[in-house]
Amino acid sequence: TQLLEQSPQFLSIQEGENLTVYCNSSSVFSSLQWYRQEPGEGPVLLVTVVTGGEVKKLKRLTFQFGDARKDSSLHITAAQPGDTGLYLCAANAGGTSYGKLTFGQGTILTVHP
Amino acid sequence: GAGVSQSPSNKVTEKGKDVELRCDPISGHTALYWYRQSLGQGLEFLIYFQGNSAPDKSGLPSDRFSAERTGGSVSTLTIQRTQQEDSAVYLCASSSVGLPYFGPGTRLLVL
Numbered sequence: 752t753q754l755l756e757q758s759p760q761f762l763s764i765q766e767g768e769n770l771t772v773y774c775n776s777s778s779v780f781s782s783l784q785w786y787r788q789e790p791g792e793g794p795v796l797l798v799t800v801v802t803g804g805e806v807k808k809l810k811r812l813t814f815q816f817g818d819a820r821k822d823s824s825l826h827i828t829a830a831q832p833g834d835t836g837l838y839l840c841a842a843n844a845g846g847t848s849y850g851k852l853t854f855g856q857g858t859i860l861t862v863h864p
Numbered sequence: 865g866a867g868v869s870q871s872p873s874n875k876v877t878e879k880g881k882d883v884e885l886r887c888d889p890i891s892g893h894t895a896l897y898w899y900r901q902s903l904g905q906g907l908e909f910l911i912y913f914q915g916n917s918a919p920d921k922s923g924l925p926s927d928r929f930s931a932e933r934t935g936g937s938v939s940t941l942t943i944q945r946t947q948q949e950d951s952a953v954y955l956c957a958s959s960s961v962g963l964p965y966f967g968p969g970t971r972l973l974v975l
Contacts, residue, residue: 784963793868793955793966794907844909850897850957850964851920854907 754778755840757855765863767829772858774840775822781843783823784852785814788837797825830862866890868967870956876973877946885941885970889958896939897964898931902952910954913939946974 756775764770774783782801786794798807800816800823807814811834813826827834837857844853869888877883889896898910909923913933924930928946933939943950951974957964 792968793957795966796963799963839907841907848895848897848912848914848920849962850895850959851909851912853909856906 755842755853755855757840757858759858760856761859761861763861763863764830766831768862770827770830770860772825772838772840772860773822774824774855776842777821778842779820781820783816783820784841785823785825786839786841786854788839788857794837794839827860830860832862832864835860835862868956868958868965870954870967870970872970873968874971874973876975878975879948880945882942882944883946883972885943885954885956885972887939887941887956887958887967889937889939889956890965893958893960893965894936895959895964896933897957897959898939898941899955899957899966900925900952901955901969907955910941943972946972948974950974 758773762770782799784799785797787797788794798814800814803818803820805816811828815824837859839857840855841852844851868890871886894915896913899907900910901907911924911931912920928944931941953969953971955966955969957966
């Protein structure tokens with residue numbers, strides 16, 4: 752079983768602060784995804800990282816994939832209350848299906864105005 | 865709407881009763897997944913259907929859990945003799961090629 756260790760579990764910050772969420776594993780992944788989930792909804796895909804060392808930016812969100820493709824991070828610059836939610840990293844759990852995913856435990860982010 | 869829909873959105877049942885949860889995937893999507901999200905275990909894969917192939921049931925936690933997909937579209941997840949530890953959000957997802965789109969989930973509470 753490929754385990755994804757996500758940290759921190761909880762983050763409570765003020766609007767305008769920066770933050771980083773980490774996703775680590777002892778396994779090598781061909782790709783890794785980050786999702787955001789709001790209460791009462793399913794996870795929504797934010798980004799997929801594929802290449803070791805890759806950096807992707809989505810507005811104020813920066814995603815990095817480790818050189819060895821075992822870890823990833825999500826950095827949010829100048830957080831806003833609208834960023835509040837559950838952030839999940841995920842990777843393919845094996846087999847031929849892209850959608851059979853292993854998820855990290857998640858990071859609950861609260862951004863206070 | 866063109867998204868994945870699930871029903872009911874909330875279900876309260878008594879321990880020992882059977883429940884059925886329904887998923888309507890995005891039209892044309894050949895792959896359908898069920899996941900369970902609970903406080904203690906996070907988001908866990910349960911079962912996967914792809915076209916007419918035999919489903920991948922490797923994530924089902926016990927033989928009380930079963931799922932079927934009729935006509936390659938709608939799917940039903942059945943939990944027999946529910947236990948309190950079955951309380952969770954059950955998420956359905958579908959895809960054509962690539963990563964799946966998730967529905968809003970069914971919140972199941974077993975009393």
